[in-house]
Amino acid sequence: MSLRHALLAVLTAEPMTGYNLIRYFDGTVAYMWQAPHSQIYPELRRMEQDELVEVEVVPRGKRAEKRVYSLTGKGLAELRAWLEEPTLYPPERDPSRVRAAHFEFSSYAAARAQLRAHRAHYAAALATWEGMVDDLEARRVPLLDSRLRQRPRAEHEAIVEFKRFAFRGESAKARAEIDWAEEGLALLDRLEGEGVPFWGEG
Amino acid sequence: MSLRHALLAVLTAEPMTGYNLIRYFDGTVAYMWQAPHSQIYPELRRMEQDELVEVEVVPRGKRAEKRVYSLTGKGLAELRAWLEEPTLYPPERDPSRVRAAHFEFSSYAAARAQLRAHRAHYAAALATWEGMVDDLEARRVPLLDSRLRQRPRAEHEAIVEFKRFAFRGESAKARAEIDWAEEGLALLDRLEGEGVPFWGEG
DNA sequence: GTAGTCATGTAAGAGGTTACATGATTAG
DNA sequence: CTAATCATGTAACCTCTTACATGACTAC
Numbered sequence: 164m165s166l167r168h169a170l171l172a173v174l175t176a177e178p179m180t181g182y183n184l185i186r187y188f189d190g191t192v193a194y195m196w197q198a199p200h201s202q203i204y205p206e207l208r209r210m211e212q213d214e215l216v217e218v219e220v221v222p223r224g225k226r227a228e229k230r231v232y233s234l235t236g237k238g239l240a241e242l243r244a245w246l247e248e249p250t251l252y253p254p255e256r257d258p259s260r261v262r263a264a265h266f267e268f269s270s271y272a273a274a275r276a277q278l279r280a281h282r283a284h285y286a287a288a289l290a291t292w293e294g295m296v297d298d299l300e301a302r303r304v305p306l307l308d309s310r311l312r313q314r315p316r317a318e319h320e321a322i323v324e325f326k327r328f329a330f331r332g333e334s335a336k337a338r339a340e341i342d343w344a345e346e347g348l349a350l351l352d353r354l355e356g357e358g359v360p361f362w363g364e365g
Numbered sequence: 366m367s368l369r370h371a372l373l374a375v376l377t378a379e380p381m382t383g384y385n386l387i388r389y390f391d392g393t394v395a396y397m398w399q400a401p402h403s404q405i406y407p408e409l410r411r412m413e414q415d416e417l418v419e420v421e422v423v424p425r426g427k428r429a430e431k432r433v434y435s436l437t438g439k440g441l442a443e444l445r446a447w448l449e450e451p452t453l454y455p456p457e458r459d460p461s462r463v464r465a466a467h468f469e470f471s472s473y474a475a476a477r478a479q480l481r482a483h484r485a486h487y488a489a490a491l492a493t494w495e496g497m498v499d500d501l502e503a504r505r506v507p508l509l510d511s512r513l514r515q516r517p518r519a520e521h522e523a524i525v526e527f528k529r530f531a532f533r534g535e536s537a538k539a540r541a542e543i544d545w546a547e548e549g550l551a552l553l554d555r556l557e558g559e560g561v562p563f564w565g566e567g
Numbered sequence: 568g569t570a571g572t573c574a575t576g577t578a579a580g581a582g583g584t585t586a587c588a589t590g591a592t593t594a595g
Numbered sequence: 596c597t598a599a600t601c602a603t604g605t606a607a608c609c610t611c612t613t614a615c616a617t618g619a620c621t622a623c
Contacts, residue, residue, distance in 0.1 A: 165460045165463060172463070172466070172470075175467075192463065192466070193457075194457060195459050195462040195463045196457065196458050196459065196463050197456035197458060239470075242467070242470055243470050243471065243564075245464075246464055246467065246468070246470055246471040247471060247475045250461045250464060250479060250482060250483070250486075252460075253458065253460070254399035255395075255396060255397055255398065255399060256367070256398050256399060257397050257398065258367045258452055258454075259452045260397040260531050260534055260535065261367060261370070261371050261374070261398050261531075262447075262448055262452060263531045263534065264374070264397065264527055264528050264531035264532075265374045265444070265448065265527065266448070266527045267516075267520060267523050267524045268374075268377070268441075268444055268445050269448040269449060273448060273449045277452060280451060280452060281452070314469075315562075317561060317562055318469060318561070318562060318563045318564070320556070320559075321562075321563045322469045322563070324552060324556065325466055325467065325468045325469055326466050328465055328466075328548070328549055329462050329463075329465045329466035330466075332462055332465065332545040333457070335541045335544065335545055336538060338541070339537045339538055339540070339541040340534075342537065343533070343537055346530070346533070347530055350526060357522075359519060359520070359522055360517075360519055360520060361516075361520045361524070362445075362516075362520070
Protein backbone atom coordinates (compact mmCIF):
# COMPACT_ATOMS: atom_id res chain seq x y z
CA MET A 164 0.00 0.00 0.00
CA SER A 165 2.59 2.49 -1.11
CA LEU A 166 0.08 5.00 -2.45
CA ARG A 167 -1.20 5.55 1.05
CA HIS A 168 2.31 6.18 2.33
CA ALA A 169 3.20 8.45 -0.54
CA LEU A 170 0.14 10.54 0.32
CA LEU A 171 1.08 10.61 4.00
CA ALA A 172 4.56 11.79 2.98
CA VAL A 173 3.11 14.71 1.00
CA LEU A 174 0.83 15.68 3.87
CA THR A 175 3.82 16.03 6.21
CA ALA A 176 4.53 19.33 4.44
CA GLU A 177 1.26 21.02 5.40
CA PRO A 178 -2.51 20.46 5.51
CA MET A 179 -4.11 20.65 2.10
CA THR A 180 -7.11 19.71 -0.03
CA GLY A 181 -7.15 16.56 -2.13
CA TYR A 182 -6.94 18.78 -5.17
CA ASN A 183 -3.81 20.57 -3.97
CA LEU A 184 -2.31 17.32 -2.81
CA ILE A 185 -2.81 15.89 -6.28
CA ARG A 186 -1.25 18.93 -7.95
CA TYR A 187 1.78 18.74 -5.70
CA PHE A 188 1.91 14.99 -6.01
CA ASP A 189 1.91 15.21 -9.81
CA GLY A 190 4.80 17.66 -9.67
CA THR A 191 7.04 15.57 -7.41
CA VAL A 192 6.22 12.15 -5.97
CA ALA A 193 4.49 11.05 -9.17
CA TYR A 194 7.93 10.66 -10.76
CA MET A 195 8.38 7.73 -8.38
CA TRP A 196 4.77 6.72 -7.79
CA GLN A 197 2.01 7.69 -10.18
CA ALA A 198 -1.67 7.71 -9.34
CA PRO A 199 -4.76 9.33 -10.90
CA HIS A 200 -7.18 11.44 -8.90
CA SER A 201 -9.78 8.68 -9.15
CA GLN A 202 -7.53 6.63 -6.93
CA ILE A 203 -6.44 9.41 -4.60
CA TYR A 204 -9.79 10.84 -3.50
CA PRO A 205 -11.18 7.48 -2.34
CA GLU A 206 -7.86 6.64 -0.67
CA LEU A 207 -8.01 9.87 1.33
CA ARG A 208 -11.49 8.88 2.52
CA ARG A 209 -10.19 5.50 3.64
CA MET A 210 -7.22 7.11 5.37
CA GLU A 211 -9.66 9.34 7.19
CA GLN A 212 -11.62 6.31 8.36
CA ASP A 213 -8.37 4.75 9.56
CA GLU A 214 -7.59 8.00 11.43
CA LEU A 215 -4.34 8.58 9.57
CA VAL A 216 -5.61 11.99 8.45
CA GLU A 217 -8.12 14.50 9.79
CA VAL A 218 -10.46 16.60 7.70
CA GLU A 219 -11.57 20.15 8.12
CA VAL A 220 -14.47 21.06 5.88
CA VAL A 221 -13.93 24.66 4.84
CA PRO A 222 -16.44 26.83 2.95
CA ARG A 223 -15.29 28.00 -0.46
CA GLY A 224 -17.12 31.03 -1.86
CA LYS A 225 -20.85 31.04 -1.13
CA ARG A 226 -22.14 27.58 -1.89
CA ALA A 227 -19.11 25.32 -2.24
CA GLU A 228 -16.97 23.52 0.30
CA LYS A 229 -13.57 21.91 0.32
CA ARG A 230 -12.00 19.24 2.48
CA VAL A 231 -8.64 20.13 3.98
CA TYR A 232 -6.69 17.08 5.08
CA SER A 233 -3.99 17.08 7.73
CA LEU A 234 -1.78 14.35 9.10
CA THR A 235 -2.62 12.90 12.52
CA GLY A 236 -0.14 11.49 15.02
CA LYS A 237 -1.25 8.05 13.95
CA GLY A 238 -0.62 9.00 10.32
CA LEU A 239 2.93 10.13 11.05
CA ALA A 240 3.55 6.96 13.06
CA GLU A 241 2.28 4.90 10.14
CA LEU A 242 4.61 6.72 7.73
CA ARG A 243 7.56 6.16 10.05
CA ALA A 244 6.72 2.50 10.51
CA TRP A 245 6.49 2.05 6.74
CA LEU A 246 9.92 3.61 6.30
CA GLU A 247 11.42 0.96 8.59
CA GLU A 248 9.65 -1.97 6.95
CA PRO A 249 11.72 -4.06 4.57
CA THR A 250 10.91 -2.97 1.03
CA LEU A 251 8.93 -5.41 -1.06
CA TYR A 252 10.34 -5.16 -4.56
CA PRO A 253 7.58 -5.14 -7.14
CA PRO A 254 7.92 -7.78 -9.85
CA GLU A 255 9.75 -6.71 -12.99
CA ARG A 256 7.34 -5.86 -15.76
CA ASP A 257 8.92 -4.08 -18.66
CA PRO A 258 7.22 -4.25 -22.07
CA SER A 259 10.12 -2.63 -23.92
CA ARG A 260 12.48 -5.34 -22.68
CA VAL A 261 10.08 -8.12 -23.65
CA ARG A 262 9.81 -6.58 -27.09
CA ALA A 263 13.58 -6.26 -27.47
CA ALA A 264 14.06 -9.91 -26.54
CA HIS A 265 11.93 -10.85 -29.55
CA PHE A 266 13.02 -8.36 -32.18
CA GLU A 267 13.69 -11.28 -34.55
CA PHE A 268 9.92 -11.44 -35.20
CA SER A 269 9.96 -7.81 -36.23
CA SER A 270 12.03 -5.92 -38.82
CA TYR A 271 15.08 -3.70 -38.71
CA ALA A 272 12.89 -0.66 -39.28
CA ALA A 273 10.43 -1.51 -36.52
CA ALA A 274 13.16 -2.50 -34.06
CA ARG A 275 14.97 0.78 -34.70
CA ALA A 276 11.76 2.72 -34.22
CA GLN A 277 11.21 1.00 -30.86
CA LEU A 278 14.72 1.81 -29.65
CA ARG A 279 14.58 5.40 -30.86
CA ALA A 280 11.28 5.84 -29.00
CA HIS A 281 12.86 4.24 -25.94
CA ARG A 282 15.75 6.68 -26.09
CA ALA A 283 13.37 9.61 -26.57
CA HIS A 284 11.16 8.52 -23.70
CA TYR A 285 14.02 8.31 -21.23
CA ALA A 286 15.73 11.42 -22.58
CA ALA A 287 12.56 13.38 -21.82
CA ALA A 288 12.35 11.77 -18.39
CA LEU A 289 16.01 12.55 -17.74
CA ALA A 290 15.49 16.21 -18.59
CA THR A 291 12.54 16.39 -16.21
CA TRP A 292 14.38 14.65 -13.40
CA GLU A 293 17.54 16.68 -13.79
CA GLY A 294 15.34 19.76 -13.79
CA MET A 295 13.85 18.58 -10.51
CA VAL A 296 17.32 18.25 -9.00
CA ASP A 297 18.12 21.82 -10.09
CA ASP A 298 14.82 23.07 -8.68
CA LEU A 299 15.54 21.40 -5.38
CA GLU A 300 18.97 23.00 -5.19
CA ALA A 301 17.50 26.39 -6.02
CA ARG A 302 14.62 25.79 -3.56
CA ARG A 303 12.07 26.34 -6.32
CA VAL A 304 9.98 23.31 -5.36
CA PRO A 305 6.48 24.11 -4.11
CA LEU A 306 5.93 23.07 -0.51
CA LEU A 307 9.64 22.52 0.14
CA ASP A 308 9.76 25.74 2.12
CA SER A 309 6.77 24.91 4.27
CA ARG A 310 8.27 21.48 4.79
CA LEU A 311 11.57 22.98 5.91
CA ARG A 312 9.88 25.57 8.12
CA GLN A 313 8.52 22.80 10.28
CA ARG A 314 11.91 21.32 11.04
CA PRO A 315 14.97 22.79 12.75
CA ARG A 316 17.52 24.40 10.47
CA ALA A 317 20.08 21.68 11.24
CA GLU A 318 17.90 19.12 9.48
CA HIS A 319 17.35 21.14 6.31
CA GLU A 320 20.42 19.85 4.50
CA ALA A 321 19.42 16.24 5.06
CA ILE A 322 15.84 16.86 3.91
CA VAL A 323 16.96 18.46 0.65
CA GLU A 324 19.73 15.91 0.11
CA PHE A 325 17.34 12.96 0.38
CA LYS A 326 15.02 14.41 -2.22
CA ARG A 327 17.94 15.12 -4.55
CA PHE A 328 19.21 11.63 -3.94
CA ALA A 329 15.88 10.08 -4.93
CA PHE A 330 15.76 12.03 -8.18
CA ARG A 331 19.37 11.20 -8.96
CA GLY A 332 18.32 7.56 -8.76
CA GLU A 333 15.66 8.14 -11.39
CA SER A 334 18.17 10.05 -13.52
CA ALA A 335 20.70 7.24 -13.31
CA LYS A 336 18.08 4.75 -14.41
CA ALA A 337 17.13 6.98 -17.34
CA ARG A 338 20.77 7.26 -18.39
CA ALA A 339 21.16 3.49 -18.25
CA GLU A 340 18.09 3.10 -20.48
CA ILE A 341 19.40 5.65 -22.99
CA ASP A 342 22.74 3.84 -23.16
CA TRP A 343 20.92 0.55 -23.61
CA ALA A 344 18.90 1.92 -26.52
CA GLU A 345 22.11 3.22 -28.15
CA GLU A 346 23.72 -0.16 -27.71
CA GLY A 347 20.71 -1.77 -29.36
CA LEU A 348 20.81 0.62 -32.28
CA ALA A 349 24.51 -0.17 -32.75
CA LEU A 350 23.70 -3.88 -32.62
CA LEU A 351 21.05 -3.46 -35.32
CA ASP A 352 23.52 -1.54 -37.49
CA ARG A 353 26.12 -4.26 -37.07
CA LEU A 354 23.71 -7.10 -37.86
CA GLU A 355 22.28 -5.31 -40.85
CA GLY A 356 25.79 -4.45 -42.07
CA GLU A 357 26.68 -8.14 -41.86
CA GLY A 358 23.58 -8.92 -43.86
CA VAL A 359 21.97 -10.93 -41.07
CA PRO A 360 18.31 -11.48 -42.00
CA PHE A 361 15.42 -12.12 -39.70
CA TRP A 362 11.73 -12.81 -39.76
CA GLY A 363 10.75 -9.42 -41.11
CA GLU A 364 13.22 -9.84 -43.95
CA GLY A 365 12.85 -13.59 -44.46
CA MET B 366 -1.95 -6.83 -22.50
CA SER B 367 1.74 -7.69 -22.44
CA LEU B 368 1.24 -10.99 -20.62
CA ARG B 369 -0.60 -12.35 -23.63
CA HIS B 370 2.22 -11.32 -25.93
CA ALA B 371 4.91 -12.67 -23.64
CA LEU B 372 3.09 -16.03 -23.73
CA LEU B 373 2.83 -15.91 -27.52
CA ALA B 374 6.56 -15.21 -27.67
CA VAL B 375 7.34 -18.31 -25.58
CA LEU B 376 5.05 -20.44 -27.73
CA THR B 377 6.99 -19.51 -30.86
CA ALA B 378 9.69 -21.93 -29.65
CA GLU B 379 7.49 -25.04 -29.73
CA PRO B 380 4.06 -26.36 -28.70
CA MET B 381 3.85 -27.03 -24.97
CA THR B 382 1.54 -27.47 -22.00
CA GLY B 383 0.65 -24.59 -19.71
CA TYR B 384 2.81 -26.21 -17.09
CA ASN B 385 5.88 -26.36 -19.31
CA LEU B 386 5.22 -22.90 -20.59
CA ILE B 387 5.17 -21.62 -17.01
CA ARG B 388 8.41 -23.41 -16.16
CA TYR B 389 10.16 -21.96 -19.17
CA PHE B 390 8.57 -18.57 -18.60
CA ASP B 391 9.82 -18.50 -15.00
CA GLY B 392 13.33 -19.27 -16.19
CA THR B 393 13.52 -16.56 -18.82
CA VAL B 394 10.79 -14.05 -19.67
CA ALA B 395 9.79 -13.68 -16.03
CA TYR B 396 12.92 -11.57 -15.50
CA MET B 397 11.19 -8.97 -17.67
CA TRP B 398 7.55 -9.86 -17.07
CA GLN B 399 6.43 -11.84 -14.05
CA ALA B 400 3.14 -13.66 -13.76
CA PRO B 401 1.82 -16.42 -11.50
CA HIS B 402 0.23 -19.59 -12.85
CA SER B 403 -3.16 -18.39 -11.61
CA GLN B 404 -2.93 -15.70 -14.23
CA ILE B 405 -1.40 -17.79 -16.99
CA TYR B 406 -3.84 -20.73 -17.15
CA PRO B 407 -6.93 -18.54 -17.59
CA GLU B 408 -5.08 -16.35 -20.09
CA LEU B 409 -4.26 -19.40 -22.21
CA ARG B 410 -7.97 -20.28 -22.23
CA ARG B 411 -8.83 -16.79 -23.40
CA MET B 412 -6.13 -16.92 -26.06
CA GLU B 413 -7.64 -20.18 -27.25
CA GLN B 414 -11.05 -18.53 -27.53
CA ASP B 415 -9.46 -15.71 -29.51
CA GLU B 416 -7.83 -18.32 -31.78
CA LEU B 417 -4.31 -17.14 -31.05
CA VAL B 418 -3.39 -20.63 -29.88
CA GLU B 419 -4.67 -24.13 -30.59
CA VAL B 420 -5.00 -26.94 -28.09
CA GLU B 421 -4.36 -30.60 -28.46
CA VAL B 422 -5.65 -32.62 -25.54
CA VAL B 423 -3.17 -35.43 -25.03
CA PRO B 424 -3.60 -38.39 -22.67
CA ARG B 425 -1.06 -38.59 -19.90
CA GLY B 426 -0.65 -42.00 -18.26
CA LYS B 427 -3.93 -43.92 -17.80
CA ARG B 428 -6.42 -41.48 -16.41
CA ALA B 429 -4.97 -37.99 -16.82
CA GLU B 430 -4.87 -35.58 -19.72
CA LYS B 431 -2.84 -32.54 -20.61
CA ARG B 432 -3.46 -29.62 -22.88
CA VAL B 433 -0.71 -28.88 -25.38
CA TYR B 434 -0.87 -25.36 -26.77
CA SER B 435 0.58 -24.28 -30.07
CA LEU B 436 0.69 -20.95 -31.81
CA THR B 437 -1.70 -20.33 -34.70
CA GLY B 438 -1.07 -18.10 -37.69
CA LYS B 439 -3.30 -15.53 -36.07
CA GLY B 440 -1.24 -15.79 -32.88
CA LEU B 441 2.01 -15.15 -34.72
CA ALA B 442 0.42 -12.22 -36.57
CA GLU B 443 -0.75 -10.79 -33.25
CA LEU B 444 2.77 -11.10 -31.81
CA ARG B 445 4.24 -9.39 -34.84
CA ALA B 446 1.68 -6.61 -34.73
CA TRP B 447 2.40 -6.03 -31.05
CA LEU B 448 6.12 -5.75 -31.78
CA GLU B 449 5.43 -2.89 -34.17
CA GLU B 450 3.06 -1.04 -31.86
CA PRO B 451 4.50 1.95 -30.05
CA THR B 452 5.41 0.88 -26.51
CA LEU B 453 3.22 2.22 -23.74
CA TYR B 454 5.56 2.96 -20.89
CA PRO B 455 4.07 1.83 -17.61
CA PRO B 456 3.90 4.52 -14.92
CA GLU B 457 6.86 4.71 -12.57
CA ARG B 458 6.10 3.01 -9.28
CA ASP B 459 9.11 2.44 -7.11
CA PRO B 460 8.64 2.04 -3.36
CA SER B 461 12.36 2.16 -2.59
CA ARG B 462 12.66 5.54 -4.27
CA VAL B 463 9.65 6.92 -2.42
CA ARG B 464 11.18 5.72 0.83
CA ALA B 465 14.57 7.25 0.03
CA ALA B 466 12.95 10.61 -0.72
CA HIS B 467 11.64 10.66 2.85
CA PHE B 468 14.51 9.21 4.84
CA GLU B 469 14.38 12.26 7.11
CA PHE B 470 11.38 10.69 8.86
CA SER B 471 13.44 7.60 9.56
CA SER B 472 16.82 7.13 11.26
CA TYR B 473 20.39 6.62 10.06
CA ALA B 474 20.18 2.96 11.05
CA ALA B 475 16.92 2.31 9.22
CA ALA B 476 17.98 4.28 6.13
CA ARG B 477 21.23 2.31 5.96
CA ALA B 478 19.34 -0.96 6.33
CA GLN B 479 17.08 0.04 3.41
CA LEU B 480 20.00 0.90 1.16
CA ARG B 481 21.94 -2.24 2.06
CA ALA B 482 18.87 -4.32 1.26
CA HIS B 483 18.51 -2.40 -2.01
CA ARG B 484 22.10 -3.17 -2.92
CA ALA B 485 21.68 -6.84 -1.97
CA HIS B 486 18.47 -7.15 -3.95
CA TYR B 487 19.99 -5.81 -7.14
CA ALA B 488 23.29 -7.62 -6.62
CA ALA B 489 21.37 -10.89 -6.54
CA ALA B 490 19.39 -9.86 -9.62
CA LEU B 491 22.61 -8.86 -11.40
CA ALA B 492 24.17 -12.24 -10.71
CA THR B 493 21.09 -13.98 -12.11
CA TRP B 494 20.95 -11.81 -15.20
CA GLU B 495 24.64 -12.06 -15.94
CA GLY B 496 24.28 -15.82 -15.53
CA MET B 497 21.51 -15.71 -18.12
CA VAL B 498 23.79 -13.89 -20.57
CA ASP B 499 26.47 -16.58 -20.05
CA ASP B 500 23.90 -19.34 -20.50
CA LEU B 501 22.73 -17.77 -23.74
CA GLU B 502 26.27 -17.57 -25.06
CA ALA B 503 26.90 -21.20 -24.09
CA ARG B 504 23.50 -22.21 -25.54
CA ARG B 505 22.46 -23.68 -22.21
CA VAL B 506 19.01 -22.10 -22.25
CA PRO B 507 16.11 -24.56 -22.49
CA LEU B 508 14.10 -24.17 -25.68
CA LEU B 509 16.71 -21.97 -27.34
CA ASP B 510 17.76 -24.89 -29.51
CA SER B 511 14.25 -25.75 -30.61
CA ARG B 512 13.70 -22.07 -31.27
CA LEU B 513 16.81 -21.91 -33.44
CA ARG B 514 15.99 -25.15 -35.23
CA GLN B 515 12.89 -23.52 -36.67
CA ARG B 516 14.76 -20.68 -38.27
CA PRO B 517 17.48 -20.64 -40.94
CA ARG B 518 21.03 -20.66 -39.66
CA ALA B 519 21.63 -17.13 -40.91
CA GLU B 520 19.14 -15.78 -38.38
CA HIS B 521 20.60 -17.57 -35.38
CA GLU B 522 23.05 -14.86 -34.47
CA ALA B 523 20.35 -12.21 -34.41
CA ILE B 524 18.03 -14.35 -32.28
CA VAL B 525 20.69 -14.98 -29.66
CA GLU B 526 21.93 -11.40 -29.75
CA PHE B 527 18.48 -9.97 -29.08
CA LYS B 528 18.02 -12.16 -26.02
CA ARG B 529 21.46 -11.20 -24.73
CA PHE B 530 20.68 -7.58 -25.42
CA ALA B 531 17.49 -7.73 -23.35
CA PHE B 532 19.30 -9.25 -20.38
CA ARG B 533 22.12 -6.75 -20.65
CA GLY B 534 19.46 -4.07 -20.24
CA GLU B 535 18.32 -5.64 -16.99
CA SER B 536 21.94 -5.97 -15.86
CA ALA B 537 22.65 -2.32 -16.59
CA LYS B 538 19.62 -1.29 -14.56
CA ALA B 539 20.77 -3.48 -11.67
CA ARG B 540 24.24 -1.91 -11.80
CA ALA B 541 22.72 1.58 -11.74
CA GLU B 542 20.67 0.63 -8.68
CA ILE B 543 23.71 -0.79 -6.89
CA ASP B 544 25.66 2.40 -7.58
CA TRP B 545 22.74 4.46 -6.35
CA ALA B 546 22.58 2.54 -3.08
CA GLU B 547 26.35 3.03 -2.60
CA GLU B 548 25.93 6.72 -3.24
CA GLY B 549 23.17 6.85 -0.65
CA LEU B 550 25.27 5.04 1.92
CA ALA B 551 28.09 7.52 1.30
CA LEU B 552 25.61 10.38 1.71
CA LEU B 553 24.43 8.97 5.04
CA ASP B 554 28.03 8.62 6.23
CA ARG B 555 28.77 12.21 5.25
CA LEU B 556 25.67 13.62 6.93
CA GLU B 557 26.22 11.62 10.08
CA GLY B 558 29.90 12.63 10.12
CA GLU B 559 28.84 16.26 9.94
CA GLY B 560 26.48 15.66 12.85
CA VAL B 561 23.36 16.43 10.81
CA PRO B 562 20.35 15.23 12.82
CA PHE B 563 16.98 14.24 11.55
CA TRP B 564 13.61 13.08 12.77
CA GLY B 565 14.82 9.74 14.09
CA GLU B 566 17.54 11.52 16.06
CA GLY B 567 15.65 14.70 16.92
C1' DG C 568 -20.57 35.40 -20.54
C1' DT C 569 -17.01 32.30 -20.84
C1' DA C 570 -12.79 30.07 -20.33
C1' DG C 571 -9.71 28.29 -17.04
C1' DT C 572 -9.06 26.58 -12.71
C1' DC C 573 -10.63 24.70 -8.35
C1' DA C 574 -12.81 20.88 -6.44
C1' DT C 575 -14.61 16.13 -5.78
C1' DG C 576 -16.42 12.38 -6.87
C1' DT C 577 -18.44 7.38 -9.12
C1' DA C 578 -18.20 3.10 -11.77
C1' DA C 579 -17.00 -0.50 -14.85
C1' DG C 580 -13.53 -3.32 -15.94
C1' DA C 581 -8.78 -4.90 -16.54
C1' DG C 582 -4.87 -6.70 -14.39
C1' DG C 583 -2.54 -8.77 -10.63
C1' DT C 584 -1.86 -11.17 -5.89
C1' DT C 585 -2.59 -14.64 -2.58
C1' DA C 586 -4.63 -18.44 -0.98
C1' DC C 587 -7.18 -22.49 -1.59
C1' DA C 588 -7.73 -26.87 -3.95
C1' DT C 589 -7.07 -31.22 -6.29
C1' DG C 590 -5.20 -35.21 -8.27
C1' DA C 591 -2.15 -38.18 -11.48
C1' DT C 592 2.42 -39.79 -12.62
C1' DT C 593 7.09 -41.16 -12.02
C1' DA C 594 11.42 -42.26 -9.97
C1' DG C 595 13.44 -44.18 -6.06
C1' DC D 596 5.01 -46.42 -0.39
C1' DT D 597 6.40 -41.93 -0.69
C1' DA D 598 8.28 -37.84 -2.25
C1' DA D 599 8.94 -34.98 -6.13
C1' DT D 600 7.15 -33.45 -10.12
C1' DC D 601 3.57 -32.89 -13.55
C1' DA D 602 -0.66 -30.72 -14.33
C1' DT D 603 -4.63 -27.49 -13.94
C1' DG D 604 -7.56 -24.99 -12.05
C1' DT D 605 -10.88 -21.45 -8.87
C1' DA D 606 -11.93 -17.46 -5.91
C1' DA D 607 -11.55 -13.54 -3.12
C1' DC D 608 -9.48 -9.49 -2.96
C1' DC D 609 -6.78 -5.54 -4.06
C1' DT D 610 -4.91 -2.18 -7.20
C1' DC D 611 -5.07 0.50 -11.08
C1' DT D 612 -6.98 2.42 -15.47
C1' DT D 613 -10.30 4.74 -18.12
C1' DA D 614 -14.23 7.01 -18.69
C1' DC D 615 -18.08 9.43 -17.10
C1' DA D 616 -19.90 13.21 -14.33
C1' DT D 617 -20.75 17.50 -11.98
C1' DG D 618 -20.52 22.06 -10.46
C1' DA D 619 -18.59 26.36 -8.16
C1' DC D 620 -15.34 30.04 -8.42
C1' DT D 621 -12.42 33.65 -10.60
C1' DA D 622 -10.36 36.58 -13.88
C1' DC D 623 -11.23 38.67 -18.17
